[in-house]
Amino acid sequence: MSNSPLNNDAYEAVLRVAFSAARAVVDRYRTKLLRDRNVVDVQTGFKFTNGWPTDTPCVVVTVLNKLPESALGDQLLPTELDGIPVDVAPATPAQQYLHLNKTKAGTRAAVATPSGVSAERLLAHGETPAVEEVTRGTARPGRAYLEPKDLKLAPVTGAMTLLCHASPDAGWSTLQKFLKDTKKTLTIAMYDFTAKHVFEGVKDAAVNSSGTLTLNLDRKSNPKREGEMTEEQVVDELKAALKERFDSSTAAVGVLYPNAYHIKVAVRDSNQFWLSSGNWQGSNQPSEDASKLDPAAQRRLLSGHNREWHVISDNAKLAKTFEGYIKFDVAEARRVAADGTRGLVPPALPDLVLPDESTVRAPMKEVKIFPAKKFTFTAADPVRVQPLLTPDNYGENVVKLILSAKKSLYFQNQYIMVPSTFPDGMGKPGLKELVEALLDRQKAGVDLRIILRNGGNAREMLQSMKSFGFDMSKVKMLGGCHNKGIVVDSQVAMVSSQNYSADGVRFNRDAGLIIYSPKVAKYYGQIFEYDWDVRATQNLTTERGAMPLLPEVAKLDKTRGTRAAQQTISWDEFYQD
Numbered sequence: 001m002s003n004s005p006l007n008n009d010a011y012e013a014v015l016r017v018a019f020s021a022a023r024a025v026v027d028r029y030r031t032k033l034l035r036d037r038n039v040v041d042v043q044t045g046f047k048f049t050n051g052w053p054t055d056t057p058c059v060v061v062t063v064l065n066k067l068p069e070s071a072l073g074d075q076l077l078p079t080e081l082d083g084i085p086v087d088v089a090p091a092t093p094a095q096q097y098l099h100l101n102k103t104k105a106g107t108r109a110a111v112a113t114p115s116g117v118s119a120e121r122l123l124a125h126g127e128t129p130a131v132e133e134v135t136r137g138t139a140r141p142g143r144a145y146l147e148p149k150d151l152k153l154a155p156v157t158g159a160m161t162l163l164c165h166a167s168p169d170a171g172w173s174t175l176q177k178f179l180k181d182t183k184k185t186l187t188i189a190m191y192d193f194t195a196k197h198v199f200e201g202v203k204d205a206a207v208n209s210s211g212t213l214t215l216n217l218d219r220k221s222n223p224k225r226e227g228e229m230t231e232e233q234v235v236d237e238l239k240a241a242l243k244e245r246f247d248s249s250t251a252a253v254g255v256l257y258p259n260a261y262h263i264k265v266a267v268r269d270s271n272q273f274w275l276s277s278g279n280w281q282g283s284n285q286p287s288e289d290a291s292k293l294d295p296a297a298q299r300r301l302l303s304g305h306n307r308e309w310h311v312i313s314d315n316a317k318l319a320k321t322f323e324g325y326i327k328f329d330v331a332e333a334r335r336v337a338a339d340g341t342r343g344l345v346p347p348a349l350p351d352l353v354l355p356d357e358s359t360v361r362a363p364m365k366e367v368k369i370f371p372a373k374k375f376t377f378t379a380a381d382p383v384r385v386q387p388l389l390t391p392d393n394y395g396e397n398v399v400k401l402i403l404s405a406k407k408s409l410y411f412q413n414q415y416i417m418v419p420s421t422f423p424d425g426m427g428k429p430g431l432k433e434l435v436e437a438l439l440d441r442q443k444a445g446v447d448l449r450i451i452l453r454n455g456g457n458a459r460e461m462l463q464s465m466k467s468f469g470f471d472m473s474k475v476k477m478l479g480g481c482h483n484k485g486i487v488v489d490s491q492v493a494m495v496s497s498q499n500y501s502a503d504g505v506r507f508n509r510d511a512g513l514i515i516y517s518p519k520v521a522k523y524y525g526q527i528f529e530y531d532w533d534v535r536a537t538q539n540l541t542t543e544r545g546a547m548p549l550l551p552e553v554a555k556l557d558k559t560r561g562t563r564a565a566q567q568t569i570s571w572d573e574f575y576q577d
Contacts, residue, residue, distance in 0.1 A: 395429030
């Protein structure tokens with residue numbers, strides 16, 4: 001059964017029968033299994049072997065802390081129930097949080113979904129994805145954004161330079177030079193801004209320039225991390241240094257956008273801009289220059305920081321377009337604030353305790369550093385670039401991009417969330433159309449390769465993708481994958497910040513570029529191929545004991561000592577958007 005194609009009618013018929021049997025077993029044993037205080041949930045799913053989903057239906061028992069069998073004694077769960085295999089899955093930090101808070105509050109109490117975690121239920125095998133029905137005037141909260149009437153996202157064809165680069169290879173060394181060359185103004189839209197060295201670079205650039213620093217941030221609520229600043233500190237210190245030359249605002253998340261002002265764009269002097277998949281945090285923009293490190297230090301740098309793609313352009317028309325939208329966002333945030341409407345502020349969440357024997361990221365097999373590369377286009381040899389913004393024009397342009405693939409389609413993102421019910425796109429292509437386009441290219445025989453982040457809610461994500469019909473042999477996982485890039489037929493590349501969630505591709509504020517250039521596509525394609533061939537794996541680290549634990553759960557783990565001095569990871573870093 002494991003070698004049978006998912007679109008084979010006979011195989012699907014057998015699988016439906018097997019899942020029906022598994023669901024019957026879940027119904028019979030669910031109440032009994034949930035009496036165990038370590039058990040969080042009981043559902044059907046695909047059995048995982050060596051950290052990867054197989055084609056075997058099973059009963060999935062999710063536990064607060066997945067201990068080694070040698071430590072369980074008589075608490076060992078059965079390997080099968082009424083002939084159906086049982087798979088024990090570790091609870092994600094979000095599942096731990098919800099379970100503990102629900103237990104404290106009582107089984108009938110509603111517990112809010114913590115930040116960084118989608119509240120959407122993902123697709124299970126045998127389900128037919130539904131589409132949310134929305135009647136006029138009853139759209140979900142956080143969708144009040146209205147496109148500006150006087151700004152357009154038209155493609156630009158012409159002469160320009162594109163400085164392409166990636167993190168952690170050449171991120172900060174390239175961004176630092178971009179900031180330093182500021183003469184007049186900086187206009188910045190950013191989801192997370194906490195790295196002290198980036199702050200110093202921005203402050204120095206603004207102090208030594210003659211104009212205004214405009215900064216529009218996502219809601220300022222992030223906790224201070226070791227070696228980093230809070231966004232309140234960033235804003236306060238910039239205000240003290242620049243006084244009337246500093247113009248700051250907080251995006252109206254929860255009003256104009258459902259859950260994130262997720263954009264990462266900086267415009268310099270109204271004629272050049274930096275655009276990226278990554279935030280201004282140490283994990284996205286490490287201060288080290290990889291080209292100056294020895295191989296051992298390069299290995300540590302790649303193992304401990306996020307994969308990101310960035311691009312800098314000197315095209316004034318594109319720069320003015322992004323600057324215009326950022327200033328529109330600032331004006332809209334102030335309009336909303338003046339109306340007395342408050343955006344969402346997520347609660348503070350605890351740091352997570354990492355296991356002794358493993359980390360979230362796998363070690364490097366081979367280290368390769370990719371330097372930044374400048375591509376110069378002239379009037380005689382122009383390049384076409386399509387600017388992208390959500391909620392404005394992302395879906396319609398990226399669906400076309402994906403469907404244009406004839407030979408190869410490289411797709412790297414933090415995640416692909418396939419929900420049981422797709423939210424209504426309100427008249428535009430959304431997540432449903434985008435994942436259907438990917439699946440269409442797979443069925444057409446295109447070499448579709450997908451790299452996603454190894455961590456977070458990866459198990460349920462992979463099961464939903466498999467249930468939707470994706471070929472899982474063409475999916476790999478990479479620790480620290482935060483990129484949101486696409487390369488089509490070695491001809492076109494996309495650099496962007498949109499995650500593949502319903503809100504990420506349709507309703508949050510995000511930015512990107514589609515670059516129609518074989519030279520640029522080859523540059524980003526080689527980085528993808530290195531990640532695919534060398535770094536990415538088909539093995540969830542969280543399945544083999546690397547799931548971080550809430551401190552309250554970690555205290556219950558008698559097999560790992562006190563854990564008092566153990567390494568921790570922040571909630572935001574583990575679920576980083």
